[in-house]
Amino acid sequence: MVVKVAINGYGTIGKRVADAVSWQDDMKVAGVVKTRPTYECLTAIQKGYKIYAATSDKIQSFKDAGFDVAGSAMDLFNEADIIVDCTPGKKKEGGTTGEDYKKIYEQIGKPAIFQGGEKHKLTGLSFNAYANYEKCIGAKYVRVVSCNTTGLLRTLVPLHRKIGIEGVKAVLVRRATDPNDSKKGPINAIQPEIKVPSHHGPDVQSVMPDIKISTMAVVVPTTIMHLHNVMITLKKEASADEVIAAWKDAPRVILVNSKHGFESTAQLMEYAKDLGRPRGDLYEIPIWQDGVSVVGKELYYTQAVHQESDVVPENIDAIRAMMNLESDKMKSIEKTNRALKIIK
Numbered sequence: 001m002v003v004k005v006a007i008n009g010y011g012t013i014g015k016r017v018a019d020a021v022s023w024q025d026d027m028k029v030a031g032v033v034k035t036r037p038t039y040e041c042l043t044a045i046q047k048g049y050k051i052y053a054a055t056s057d058k059i060q061s062f063k064d065a066g067f068d069v070a071g072s073a074m075d076l077f078n079e080a081d082i083i084v085d086c087t088p089g090k091k092k093e094g095g096t097t098g099e100d101y102k103k104i105y106e107q108i109g110k111p112a113i114f115q116g117g118e119k120h121k122l123t124g125l126s127f128n129a130y131a132n133y134e135k136c137i138g139a140k141y142v143r144v145v146s147c148n149t150t151g152l153l154r155t156l157v158p159l160h161r162k163i164g165i166e167g168v169k170a171v172l173v174r175r176a177t178d179p180n181d182s183k184k185g186p187i188n189a190i191q192p193e194i195k196v197p198s199h200h201g202p203d204v205q206s207v208m209p210d211i212k213i214s215t216m217a218v219v220v221p222t223t224i225m226h227l228h229n230v231m232i233t234l235k236k237e238a239s240a241d242e243v244i245a246a247w248k249d250a251p252r253v254i255l256v257n258s259k260h261g262f263e264s265t266a267q268l269m270e271y272a273k274d275l276g277r278p279r280g281d282l283y284e285i286p287i288w289q290d291g292v293s294v295v296g297k298e299l300y301y302t303q304a305v306h307q308e309s310d311v312v313p314e315n316i317d318a319i320r321a322m323m324n325l326e327s328d329k330m331k332s333i334e335k336t337n338r339a340l341k342i343i344k
């Protein structure tokens, strides 16, 4: 069975999920939804993705701009087996576009995946492949958690399963916006998130309720990655080597070393480009191995998150779980990893 996937919202996440779907042999892109005839239509057409206008009254504007349109979003939703909703997390007037679309997906009885800008309560089921793939098998509505939450889950879950976590405190240093955005700041400032805990801790618990975690966050003037300083009280004393061993088998976690010149997020992004990754994406969560420090039961480490891409393989695994394409999570993870050339 080849599952037909509709991509609603062809922005930072949507275009990456579309490409990742196109690299699998058990799913294909049925089409992508655009609200405006912008430059993204050029590459969508080049890649062979059919474009659908968000509403039928917009079809003419695409034709006027010289782009072929296959129909309206409703035509695509009816044609597809599953919709990956990658629309923006917040609307100016409140709520989210995903919330509005969910009503439509429900009306036509189509399963859908939402992104981390939506609240957990929209689906009641939040997803991370290694943490809870099994729970999402055959599910109708699933939310793939945000880039930061995905990053935290990737490194916490293996530790929790192999050594045991008593409690986590983390400070998240967040990028201001994505590289393609020329409007958002801060320009020359550090902006603290005043609400404590930041939403990230509770979001981790939407997938792993038994991990005690509290987070704080600041936003800094960079566009390329987030960085997390993580402090954990382990359930038992462990050496740095035992901690590192727990991550060695963990999917989509890699260990890097400052002695190899990985001094900052800049070199991590350069590494992804050197690997020949499309768009310079780094799907894995890098942890600085030489920054792992354990004092008794207290563990300290630093990791980075490529916000534009770490959730992409998770979306592919979520499609496989929801469409009953694979019941074994490790088989799905490995299949996705092979197709995306993920290191492990």
Ligand SMILES: NC(=O)c1ccc[n+]([C@@H]2O[C@H](COP(=O)([O-])OP(=O)(O)OC[C@H]3O[C@@H](n4cnc5c(N)ncnc54)[C@H](OP(=O)(O)O)[C@@H]3O)[C@@H](O)[C@H]2O)c1
Residues within 6 Å of the ligand: 008, 009, 010, 011, 012, 013, 014, 033, 034, 035, 036, 038, 054, 086, 087, 088, 089, 097, 115, 116, 117, 118, 145, 146, 147, 178, 307, 308, 311
């Ligand atoms: N960027 C990140 O770092 C990141 C990481 C993880 C998760 N997420 C989550 O992923 C979701 C998408 O974020 P994003 O960063 O990809 O946003 P984005 O770059 O702004 O892309 C969203 C796209 O949706 C389209 N859109 C707007 N209104 C629409 C509508 N009514 N119907 C269909 N398409 C519509 C827009 O394209 P057109 O108007 O040109 O059609 C826009 O480019 C959010 O929930 C976000 O929180 C983002």
